[in-house]
Amino acid sequence: MLTYTVRRILIMIPTLLVISFITFSIVKLPPGDFLSNQIAELKSQGDKAALERVEFLRKQFGLDKPFVEQYAVWVGLWPAERGFSGLLQGDWGWSFEHDLPVGEVVGDRMLLSFILNFSVVLFTWAVAFPIGVYAATHQYSWGDHGLTLLGYVGLATPNFLFALVLMYFANVQFGLAIGGIMGPEYLDQPWSLAKAGSVLSHLWIPVIVIGTSGTAAMIRRLRANLLDELQKQYVVTARAKGMPQFRLLVKYPLRMALNPFVADIGNLLPSVISGSAIVAVVLSLQTSGPMLLEALRSQDQYLAGSFLMFLALLTVLGMFISDLLLAALDPRIRLTGGAAK
Amino acid sequence: MSATAPPGGRLEHYVSPEPFEPLAAETLTPEQERFYRASAWRIMWWKFRRHRIALISAAVLLAFYASILVSEFLAPYNLHTRDTRHIYAPPQEVHLFHEGRFVGPFVYGYSMELNLQTMRREFVPNPAKVQPLRFFCRGDGYQLWGLVEGDLHLVCPAQGGTFFPFGTDRLGRDMLSRILYGTRISLTVGLVGIAVSFLIGIVLGGISGFYGGWVDNVIQRFIEMVRSFPELPLWMALSAALPVNWSPVLVYFGITIILGLLDWPGLARAVRSKLLALREEDFATAAVLMGATPGRVIGRHLLPSFTSHLIASLTLSVPSMILGETALSFLGLGLRPPVTSWGVLLNEAQNINVVALYPWLMLPVVPVFVVVLAFNFFGDGLRDAADPYK
Numbered sequence: 001m002l003t004y005t006v007r008r009i010l011i012m013i014p015t016l017l018v019i020s021f022i023t024f025s026i027v028k029l030p031p032g033d034f035l036s037n038q039i040a041e042l043k044s045q046g047d048k049a050a051l052e053r054v055e056f057l058r059k060q061f062g063l064d065k066p067f068v069e070q071y072a073v074w075v076g077l078w079p080a081e082r083g084f085s086g087l088l089q090g091d092w093g094w095s096f097e098h099d100l101p102v103g104e105v106v107g108d109r110m111l112l113s114f115i116l117n118f119s120v121v122l123f124t125w126a127v128a129f130p131i132g133v134y135a136a137t138h139q140y141s142w143g144d145h146g147l148t149l150l151g152y153v154g155l156a157t158p159n160f161l162f163a164l165v166l167m168y169f170a171n172v173q174f175g176l177a178i179g180g181i182m183g184p185e186y187l188d189q190p191w192s193l194a195k196a197g198s199v200l201s202h203l204w205i206p207v208i209v210i211g212t213s214g215t216a217a218m219i220r221r222l223r224a225n226l227l228d229e230l231q232k233q234y235v236v237t238a239r240a241k242g243m244p245q246f247r248l249l250v251k252y253p254l255r256m257a258l259n260p261f262v263a264d265i266g267n268l269l270p271s272v273i274s275g276s277a278i279v280a281v282v283l284s285l286q287t288s289g290p291m292l293l294e295a296l297r298s299q300d301q302y303l304a305g306s307f308l309m310f311l312a313l314l315t316v317l318g319m320f321i322s323d324l325l326l327a328a329l330d331p332r333i334r335l336t337g338g339a340a341k
Numbered sequence: 342m343s344a345t346a347p348p349g350g351r352l353e354h355y356v357s358p359e360p361f362e363p364l365a366a367e368t369l370t371p372e373q374e375r376f377y378r379a380s381a382w383r384i385m386w387w388k389f390r391r392h393r394i395a396l397i398s399a400a401v402l403l404a405f406y407a408s409i410l411v412s413e414f415l416a417p418y419n420l421h422t423r424d425t426r427h428i429y430a431p432p433q434e435v436h437l438f439h440e441g442r443f444v445g446p447f448v449y450g451y452s453m454e455l456n457l458q459t460m461r462r463e464f465v466p467n468p469a470k471v472q473p474l475r476f477f478c479r480g481d482g483y484q485l486w487g488l489v490e491g492d493l494h495l496v497c498p499a500q501g502g503t504f505f506p507f508g509t510d511r512l513g514r515d516m517l518s519r520i521l522y523g524t525r526i527s528l529t530v531g532l533v534g535i536a537v538s539f540l541i542g543i544v545l546g547g548i549s550g551f552y553g554g555w556v557d558n559v560i561q562r563f564i565e566m567v568r569s570f571p572e573l574p575l576w577m578a579l580s581a582a583l584p585v586n587w588s589p590v591l592v593y594f595g596i597t598i599i600l601g602l603l604d605w606p607g608l609a610r611a612v613r614s615k616l617l618a619l620r621e622e623d624f625a626t627a628a629v630l631m632g633a634t635p636g637r638v639i640g641r642h643l644l645p646s647f648t649s650h651l652i653a654s655l656t657l658s659v660p661s662m663i664l665g666e667t668a669l670s671f672l673g674l675g676l677r678p679p680v681t682s683w684g685v686l687l688n689e690a691q692n693i694n695v696v697a698l699y700p701w702l703m704l705p706v707v708p709v710f711v712v713v714l715a716f717n718f719f720g721d722g723l724r725d726a727a728d729p730y731k
Contacts, residue, residue, distance in 0.1 A: 015566055022566075026575070029582035156660070156713040158667050161687065161706050168696040274573030278668050282691075292574060293672065296581040308574055315569045 004327055012320060016313065017075075020087070023308045024071045027301050034096040034299045035063055057096070074305060087309065093302025097295070102306050106291070108191075110310055112199070113276070113287040116210075117314065119203060120272045121265065123211040124218055129261070131215075132222030136257075137249065139227060151219045154212030159275050160282045163209045167283060170205055182286070206283055210275040214268055218261070225260050229253035262329060265322035269315045277311075385649055388726040395722020398715035405712060409525040411485070415495050416518035417504050419481040420681060424503065424513040427451060430464045432508040432516075432701050439471050447473040450502055461698075472502030508701035510689055519681055520705050526682035528712065530597050530666045531659040537601025539655060542608030547639045549609065550616025557613070564606045572603050576665060580674045589680040596675050600662045611654060615647045649727035656720035660713040667709055683709050 035058050042051045058064055065073070074093060076086020086093075092102035131151070135144045182198040229235065230253050238248050280289030288307050295304035362368075369377065376384070389395060408415055424430075433448040450470030454463050478497040485491050498504035507516035549560040579599045583592055619625060620643065628638045644651075669675030670684025671691065678685055686705040689695070695702050 011562075015562070015569070018566055019569070022570075023578075026578045026582065029579070031584070152714055152717060155717065156710045158664055158671070158687070158706060158709060160668060160671055161690070161703060164690070164693065164696055165703075168693055171693075270569065270571045273571035277571070277573050277577070278672065281672060289574075293577060293674075296578055304578065308578060311571050311574050312569060315571055319569055 001327065005324060008320060008323055012316060016316060019312045019316070020075055020309055021071060023312065024074060024301075024305055025067075027296075027299075027305045027308065028067060028070070030299055033063055033301060037299065038096070057094070074302065087306070092306040095295070095300055095303040097298050097300045097303070102303050105303060106288075106306070109286055109288050109291060112285070113280075113289075113310075114314065115199070116203065116206060116276055116280075116285070116287055117269070117272050119207045120210045120214070120276065121268060121318075123207050124214045124268060124272070125261075127211065128215045128218035128222060132219045133226065133249070133254065135219060136223045136226035136230065148219070148223075151216030155216035157212070159209055159213055159279050162212070163206070163279045163282045166205055166209060206276065206279050206285060209279050209283075210272060213275055214271055218264060218268070221264065222257060222261055225257040226253060229256045259326065259329060262322055262325045265318055265325075269318035273311050273315060381649070385726045389722055392722035392725060394718045395725075398718040398722070401711065401715045402719060405524060405528060405708070405715075408521065409528060412521050412525050413483040413485050413491065414493060416515075416521040417480065417494055417496050417498065418515040418518040419483055420514075420519060420522045421679070422481055422514065422518070424509065424515075426453075426513070427464065427503060427505065427509050428462070428513045429511060429699050430503070430505055430509045430513070431699075433466065433503070433505050435474070435506060444471060445473055447471050447499075448502070448504055448506075470502070472499035472504075474504060475499065507704050508699070510686075510702060516686075516701060516704055519686055520683070520708060523681045523683045523686055523705065524708065526593065526676065526680060527663060527666065527684070527709070530593070530600065530682065531662040533594070533597035534601035534604065534662040535655055535659055537598050538604040538608060538658070539651075541601070542605035543612055543644070543651075545605070546609035546612030547616060547644075550613035551620060551635055551639055551643075553617070560609070561613075564609055567603065568606045570603065572665070573668060575603060576600065576669055577672065577674055580669055589677065593676060593680060596666060596669065600665050604658055604662065607658070608651065608654060611650070612647075615650070616643055619643050619646055650724075653720055653723035653727045656716060656723055659720075660716040663709065663713060663716075 035054055039051065039054055039058075042054060063070065072086075074086055076088035076091070092106065094100075095102050095105045098105045131147050135147055138144050182195060182202055232253075235248065235253055238252070243251075276287065277289040277292065279285070280287045281293055284290060288310065292304060292307040292311075294300075295307065379387070413419075430451055433451075435446050435448055437443060437446060439447065449466035449468055450472050451464040452467035452470070454465060455461075456463050475497045476495065478494055479492050480494040480497040482490065482492040496504070505515050505517070507520065509515055510519070545560055545564075549557045576599055579602070580596060583595045587595065616639070620638075625638060625642055628642045633641070666675055666682060667684035667687060670677075670682055671687050673688060676682050676685050683705040687703070687709075690702040690705075
């Protein structure tokens with residue numbers, strides 16, 4: 001188990017490096033950069049002092065250097081001028097648009113993003129698990145058909161529209177404030193119980209909206225796996241011996257069917273994060289989505305790059321955890337993984 | 342056989358009067374014979390036909406795709422026809438009976454009222470204005486696919502009347518017509534994207550599965566990497582990188598390629614695992630020994646063995662592309678007007694006011710919903726039909 005963990009971590013490092021490179025290339029794809037746009041603007045206004053400041057920033061962040069060197073500076077492999085260190089040193093860079101370090105601009109957005117995505121995964125599981133089991137044990141019943149249909153409906157409705165409509169109804173029916181992940185009065189406050197409570201009371205709309213799109217696939221997979229297991233000989237034997245239905249279900253087939261369920265975190269996370277990005281824009285949640293969009297539009301390269309990097313990191317970590325869980329659940333995976341290498 | 346023996350008595354000796362047929366056990370009924378002689382595709386079709394929902398979905402999809410051939414004819418108005426007197430007009434219901442009398446399909450015309458409390462113009466149907474619809478009539482001129490001039494429409498409003506079954510938008514354009522025109526873009530986006538991902542998936546998966554070894558290892562790591570990217574943020578980043586000065590058509594192709602660029606890993610994996618199994622088969626070895634090039638072995642001998650599978654899995658990934666395009670356009674990062682897709686139309690329904698005041702602007706979501714569902718059911722049916730072991 002230990003060697004497996006270590007090997008998995010070792011694979012993660014080059015993966016993250018390559019991801020960071022791709023991320024940076026994509027962010028840098030549009031011609032020009034934020035500062036060059038700003039310089040052009042300032043030149044036309046003739047603002048001398050600001051112009052100097054921008055030139056200074058440009059130098060400090062190495063924007064005048066070639067692409068590869070800029071990348072190295074961002075990651076922190078290359079020393080930049082004036083004490084700007086890179087990702088590896090835990091420095092997210094500088095946001096040009098907000099004129100602040102990325103770390104400060106972002107504030108607790110990344111934490112909120114994490115909370116949101118984590119809750120969505122929990123929600124998806126909590127919903128998909130009982131429904132999947134029910135659908136498999138009551139195959140072709142009305143309940144099965146109805147729940148499956150519900151799952152499909154969740155799958156086919158575009159997230160953002162669902163978010164809009166749900167938000168409207170939440171407002172009309174329950175008088176909930178529109179948008180946001182917490183009450184506006186808590187926005188820049190330090191964390192407290194009241195703030196956490198406010199977050200919780202706002203969280204359910206985005207969680208439901210994002211969750212519904214993932215549950216359908218999950219239900220279908222669990223149902224299919226469980227159905228496969230239920231047809232096997234050992235289940236028939238156990239049933240013939242008079243084992244109680246519930247114990248029979250929980251003891252063997254369910255445990256077997258659980259494997260792909262855990263493996264699914266890896267598949268689930270990218271789609272959850274995708275979903276949360278767009279839903280966050282619609283609901284104007286104070287998570288990473290809206291700010292990422294804005295940063296991409298204004299070519300605020302370090303801000304956008306760091307957000308993308310954070311999201312990718314979240315996914316990679318999620319996959320890592322799901323792999324570890326799988327290995328803990330199923331020794332076969334560890335063995336075959338080792339033999340193949 | 343039917344003769345029952347009296348209790349204790351002997352069974353009557355029975356001989357069948359029918360002529361003896363020694364091969365009876367092995368001869369196939371005509372039905373079985375038909376089955377054994379059928380091609381793989383035919384069997385697939387038989388299996389598929391049994392899947393009722395998938396069949397209906399296929400018909401729905403066919404209807405949608407057929408409609409894009411003649412969008413101009415089906416739409417009552419043109420894409421950009423504006424009726425400035427009817428801005429944000431609500432949908433008009435189609436009626437058949439007027440005051441208990443059969444009139445044929447008609448709509449009640451609007452009468453406009455100014456609501457002084459909300460300071461909004463409100464349109465209410467006016468029972469005095471009966472406007473019968475005309476069919477196969479002359480209306481707005483158009484160029485079919487930009488080539489053939491025409492002005493024939495399936496249905497038009499009465500002379501001087503209006504026909505807005507789905508309402509109008511903020512410029513007074515007919516929503517139904519715009520949705521019909523949007524179908525053309527929205528449905529083809531998925532297809533082009535699929536073509537891109539199909540190409541990448543088959544080439545990379547093919548190389549990876551056929552050669553194995555370190556090539557396979559590198560490609561597998563790469564696939565894992567691509568899969569760990571959250572799709573939408575990456576799509577957002579890529580489409581933000583599309584130059585602003587590109588023409589709408591170029592943007593359209595840019596977007597489709599972006600959509601296809603992230604979708605291939607699943608396909609590549611499927612191709613690889615199939616190839617890994619198949620390349621050990623005798624017919625593959627025979628082909629190699631006879632001097633076929635790797636490209637030919639893969640393309641001619643190995644791929645056809647699981648094309649049906651590939652097609653099924655491709656069908657299942659079209660909906661995510663359609664939803665992706667919708668999401669991107671909704672955010673304003675995807676297609677831009679004057680190109681009209683369902684996502685571009687939904688872009689107008691971006692804020693809560695629309696939900697409250699003009700809910701009909703959200704109607705483009707209905708075709709999105711229907712098409713995505715249909716593709717899912719269709720793909721499921723195809724996959725089941727393509728599975729030789731069921």
